[in-house]
Each structure stands twice: as C-alpha cells, then as structure tokens.
Ligand code: HEC
C-alpha cells in the first residue's frame with residue numbers, strides 16, 4: 021500500500037473568541053489497489069460544505085444545531101453545568117472519523133444499550149451527554165436546541181445509508197492496557213500543558229478543561245480510562261495526533277483520570 025499523501029481536510033470551526041482553530045481530520049490515504057475496507061472509506065469522507073445548508077426553517081434549525089454543538093454553554097446555557105461544548109469531544113463539529121463523529125447516527129438509532137438495558141432514541145442519547153459530559157440536564161425533545169442538534173446531525177448524515185453505522189463511528193480500538201499515572205504525568209507536562217494548562221483548566225471556550233469544575237463529570241464516558249486513551253491516541257495532542265503509543269495514551273489518561281472531577285449523581289441531573 022502506498023501512502024502517497026495525507027490530506028488534512030480543513031474544517032474551520034469559528035469559535036466565539038476572535039481566532040479560528042483549524043481542526044484536522046485523520047489522514048486519508050490514496051494510491052495502490054487496496055481491498056475495500058469499511059474503516060478506510062470513512063477517512064475519505066468529507067463533511068458537507070456549510071454553504072450548502074439550505075435557506076428557510078430547516079436550514080435555520082441546522083444552523084442553530086451547529087451553534088449549539090460548537091458553543092454549547094452559550095447556545096444551550098440552561099442545560100449545561102460546566103464549560104464543555106460537544107465539539108470538544110466530538111471533534112470538529114462531529115465530523116472526524118474516530119473522533120466520535122455524529123455522522124450516520126440518526127439512521128442507526130433507536131438502538132439497544134447495555135448500560136440502560138433498554139432501547140434508547142437518538143434524542144435520549146444526546147440527553148445522556150448533556151447530563152454526564154456537560155454536567156447538566158435533559159432537554160425536551162421539542163426544544164429548539166434538541167431539534168437543532170438532530171437537524172444538524174441529519175444534515176451531516178445526508179449521504180449515509182440508513183441502518184448502517186458510519187465506518188468511522190466512535191473511537192479507535194486499542195488493546196486493553198494498564199495506565200501508569202506517574203509516567204502519564206510526564207507526558208502531560210511535555211505534551212499537554214501547553215494547551216490544557218498545568219491545572220487542566222484549558223482556555224475557555226476554545227481549549228477544554230480536563231479536570232476541575234469546567235470539565236466532564238465522573239459519570240461521563242470520557243472518565244473511563246480506556247475511552248479517554250482511545251480518544252487521546254487518535255485525536256491528541258491536537259497539533260500532533262496519532263503520535264502517542266497506545267501505552268502512552270493509557271498513561272496520560274490514567275493521570276487525567278486521577279485528577280478531581282465533579283461527582284455525578286443522576287438524581288441531580290434530570
Ligand atoms: C467530555 C466529552 C464529551 C462531551 C462534552 C460530549 N460528549 Fe457525546 N460522547 C462522549 C463519549 C466519550 C461518547 C461515547 C463514545 C463511544 O463509546 O464510542 C459519546 C457519545 C455520544 C453519542 C453517541 C455516539 C455513538 O456513536 O453512538 C451522541 C449522540 C453524543 N455523544 C452527543 C453529544 C452531544 C450532542 C454533545 C453536546 C451537547 C455531547 N455529546 C457532548 C463524550 C462527550
């Protein structure tokens with residue numbers, strides 16, 4: 021296989037401060053004949069151009085959803101309890117393969133979930149991230165914010181086959197390893213402090229907090245070391261993704277996991 025060129029599809033997300041961050045997707049490889057593999061096609065997927073969001077009420081909902089996704093504490097303030105936006109974990113507006121993308125999701129929900137031992141809708145899954153990742157509250161299905169988020173995800177998914185998961189769904193699969201927080205502390209100082217800060221507070225709104233009151237709660241998926249390791253290995257450091265070994269990703273995830281996180285108690289988050 022020839023890895024001729026790695027293109028980085030720029031997807032510029034305008035954040036509420038005055039500067040732009042050019043987010044990047046994973047690399048896409050072209051070249052020699054290759055066996056068609058589902059995982060590869062997702063890397064070549066390019067998010068639809070925002071200029072193609074239609075005019076009219078449907079377009080207005082999609083645009084609102086885009087704003088809620090990229091600046092959640094600002095556009096969905098009453099449902100958020102920390103400083104996290106969806107795009108902080110669902111990279112580049114939910115458009116990056118193995119950066120927990122939103123692509124294709126509306127067409128595969130409702131689905132059975134082990135945690136709840138029941139079938140949940142797409143809206144219910146969104147609510148869970150509001151409760152746990154955003155340390156906030158459920159929002160009504162007919163609220164403009166929820167309608168916007170669903171419309172935005174549907175717009176991202178317009179070329180996807182209903183019922184079939186997007187090949188780049190979720191996170192990369194890493195081997196199961198044990199993280200060493202002491203080694204992780206060194207990695208953090210060398211490779212993460214520059215953006216996320218010594219105290220893990222980030223620089224809101226552009227760079228998310230990793231611990232403390234602004235960050236995800238201990239009930240969030242990101243609080244699981246294996247999940248964070250998979251996220252970090254493929255998406256961080258943001259300026260050099262895919263450079264940490266799986267072991268290093270586990271180590272730094274173990275370090276961040278050991279820092280204080282808001283305690284999640286579901287009864288306080290209805
Ligand atoms: C702190 C990180 C974080 C934040 C913030 C966050 N999420 Fe998530 N989200 C996750 C993780 C981790 C998963 C589980 C990914 C996995 O297991 O593959 C997830 C899963 C999801 C899923 C299901 C994805 C799938 O493939 O089934 C949806 C839908 C979702 N989040 C929506 C949202 C929305 C909308 C927001 C903003 C209101 C949001 N999330 C904010 C971390 C986050």
Ligand code: HEC
Nearest residue numbers: 108109111211212215227228229230252256257258259272
């Ligand atoms: C160049 C700046 C930069 C560096 C360096 C960096 N990050 Fe990030 N990080 C970001 C940004 C910006 C986001 C939001 C997602 C995105 O846009 O890619 C983020 C998101 C995250 C998230 C998910 C959101 C959250 O707050 O829970 C985690 C976890 C994370 N980074 C961990 C790390 C770790 C661990 C390192 C060091 C190995 C690291 N980052 C290095 C900028 C950076």
